[in-house]
Amino acid sequence: MSITVGRFAPTPSGKMHLGNVLCSLLAWLSARSQGGKIILRVEDLDTERSNWEFQRQIEDDLLWLGLTWDEGGVDADNHRYCQSRRTDIYLRYFAQLEEMGLIYPCFCSRAELHAASAPHRSDGRFLYTGTCRNLTPEEVAQKRKLRPPAARIRVPDREVAFTDLHYGPYTENLAEECGDFVVRRADGVFAYQLAVAIDDALMGVTEVVRGNDLLSSSPRQIWLHELFGFPPPQYGHIPLLTAFDGRRLSKRDGDLDLSRLRTLYSPEEIIGMLGKAAGLLDEYRPISAENLISYFDWKKIPLEDIRLPENFPERLSV
Numbered sequence: 001m002s003i004t005v006g007r008f009a010p011t012p013s014g015k016m017h018l019g020n021v022l023c024s025l026l027a028w029l030s031a032r033s034q035g036g037k038i039i040l041r042v043e044d045l046d047t048e049r050s051n052w053e054f055q056r057q058i059e060d061d062l063l064w065l066g067l068t069w070d071e072g073g074v075d076a077d078n079h080r081y082c083q084s085r086r087t088d089i090y091l092r093y094f095a096q097l098e099e100m101g102l103i104y105p106c107f108c109s110r111a112e113l114h115a116a117s118a119p120h121r122s123d124g125r126f127l128y129t130g131t132c133r134n135l136t137p138e139e140v141a142q143k144r145k146l147r148p149p150a151a152r153i154r155v156p157d158r159e160v161a162f163t164d165l166h167y168g169p170y171t172e173n174l175a176e177e178c179g180d181f182v183v184r185r186a187d188g189v190f191a192y193q194l195a196v197a198i199d200d201a202l203m204g205v206t207e208v209v210r211g212n213d214l215l216s217s218s219p220r221q222i223w224l225h226e227l228f229g230f231p232p233p234q235y236g237h238i239p240l241l242t243a244f245d246g247r248r249l250s251k252r253d254g255d256l257d258l259s260r261l262r263t264l265y266s267p268e269e270i271i272g273m274l275g276k277a278a279g280l281l282d283e284y285r286p287i288s289a290e291n292l293i294s295y296f297d298w299k300k301i302p303l304e305d306i307r308l309p310e311n312f313p314e315r316l317s318v
């Protein structure tokens, strides 16, 4: 029988905020409620913004909350769970895509992309119109003299469908709704979509739990899994945690970062508050992550975003 393998995949570009905590908690509860494992991967592809000191703080916060993992972390096995140290692996898979004839250079600047792109999608993504899709070798050679290209992947005109553990059936036509996407930036850094698909597969992840802002990334990642011959993981997206007025939380919300909350509350109080906010507990009470496992049920979690109480963090729960 195969075991569920979930994952934490923080980006160490700042302190952990409460939305990150909710996501980690639900990923952990889902895996643990099935007797599964958790892997901790460090998504530090963007080495300018990422910092291992932040990562060590995140790991300390997770342990303080009782959210343990079985494998990975910044210092484990010579940093091999850090995306910044996995470039050789991504290169190998990128070469496979090149051999399949799916990769082409894109010379568009950000301004050109905005000017030439099809209208905004509802989630704010641009649909690439294919400006560089059919350049001749001469045009490519000419343009290379002016600027290094990004690498885009040619997507097929077909639907990719999957059933989300929380939001149910989800379908996207890659050509019509996404367009050819960047898999390697002009500075050589591999794009999130490619790195995540490869890492989830190679690390044996079978279940991805993350915020619903990434729901529309899933068809691209599933398609990449298919190209490489990997079985895709199951995806479960969760509602986002917002301020009481519906504003999205960000790493700039100092009041909501865990280092401040740790001075105000115990781990059980924070877990209890999030357990109530996510619908797992009928009413607020302090509880450990371990004791919350038996309350986990996707059906109890709301589909719409979850609002924090007004006056949070002074007031813990509604």
Ligand SMILES: [Zn+2]
Binding pocket: 105, 106, 107, 108, 130, 131, 132, 133
């Ligand atoms: Zn282009």
